[in-house]
Amino acid sequence: MSKTIDNFRSFGVKKFYFTVNYKGELIEAYFKGIKKDYEVEFIWEKDYLGTAGSLKFLEGKIIGDFIVSNCDVLLKANFSEILEFHKENRALFTSITAIQHYKIPYGVVSIKNGGIISNIIEKPEYTFQVNTGVYILNSKVLKYIPLNSYFDMPDLVKVLLQEGEKVFAYPVNENDYIDMGQWEEYKEAFRKLS
Numbered sequence: 001m002s003k004t005i006d007n008f009r010s011f012g013v014k015k016f017y018f019t020v021n022y023k024g025e026l027i028e029a030y031f032k033g034i035k036k037d038y039e040v041e042f043i044w045e046k047d048y049l050g051t052a053g054s055l056k057f058l059e060g061k062i063i064g065d066f067i068v069s070n071c072d073v074l075l076k077a078n079f080s081e082i083l084e085f086h087k088e089n090r091a092l093f094t095s096i097t098a099i100q101h102y103k104i105p106y107g108v109v110s111i112k113n114g115g116i117i118s119n120i121i122e123k124p125e126y127t128f129q130v131n132t133g134v135y136i137l138n139s140k141v142l143k144y145i146p147l148n149s150y151f152d153m154p155d156l157v158k159v160l161l162q163e164g165e166k167v168f169a170y171p172v173n174e175n176d177y178i179d180m181g182q183w184e185e186y187k188e189a190f191r192k193l194s
Contacts, residue, residue, distance in 0.1 A: 003074055005038070008067065011079040014038050017061075018071075019054040021045040046148075051133075053151035059142040070133035076176040077134075085170055086136045093160055093167045094136040095153075097129040098177035129169055132177050141165075 005016065020027055020042050031040045043057045055068065065086060067079065077096060086094040103125045110119040135153070144159045145151055160167050 004069060004071065007075070008069075008079070009038060013067070016040050017043055017058060019043045019045060019049075019057075021048050048150070049148070050150045050152040050155070052145055052153045052156045053149060055137075056142060056145040056147050056151075058139070062139050062142075065136055065138050068135045068137055073133045074178040075132055075134050075172065077172050079136075082170050083136055086138075086168070089166060089168050091136075091166045091168045092138045092141050093157065093165070095157075095167075095169050096132050096134040096136070097169045097171045098132050099127060099171055099174050100130045101125065101127050101174065129171050132172070136170075 008016075014037075016038060018027065018031075018040060021044070024042070024044060028042055043054055045054050049056075051070070058066075065083060069075070075096065082094065082096060104123060107120050107122045108124050109117055110121075112118045131153075141156065141160065144156060144163065157167055
């Protein structure tokens with residue numbers, strides 16, 4: 001978590017809101033016990049509200065654009081550039097995505113009804129943009145989040161698209177994104193950061 005905070009601090013972020021539930025006391029005690037040059041405010045969820053549900057509690061506290069990040073993600077990105085992209089496009093929601101390249105080590109078989117093979121592609125390669133769990137949002141999105149209800153980021157995106165709001169993706173290189181929630185990725189993160 002401190003690497004994530006250090007990254008945001010390097011772009012001038014001085015105020016952090018933490019949504020806490022599970023092990024929240026431990027997280028709060030950690031931040032009360034360290035010396036820091038930034039402000040931390042805790043938002044306590046009685047029940048887990050999903051990846052977007054707790055953001056409703058920011059209504060009235062934040063005006064304008066702000067960054068949301070899962071705490072188990074390390075992202076090497078220029079947030080000043082991403083914020084500029086977000087503002088230039090008058091977006092309410094910008095998902096920072098990572099380019100991911102996957103090579104299937106087997107032949108992929110396409111099948112029609114009844115088990116008839118229609119095609120075989122030998123060891124195909126695919127490139128996707130995947131969601132990193134880091135976003136730039138405008139406070140106007142908060143009105144679309146229900147109060148005290150389970151609500152994930154994909155739910156928010158669906159609502160924004162239905163309402164005709166501007167939702168964008170900003171891609172970063174696959175080497176600039178590490179999901180610390182995966183143990184192998186966690187070990188890889190320490191190898192890269194050493």
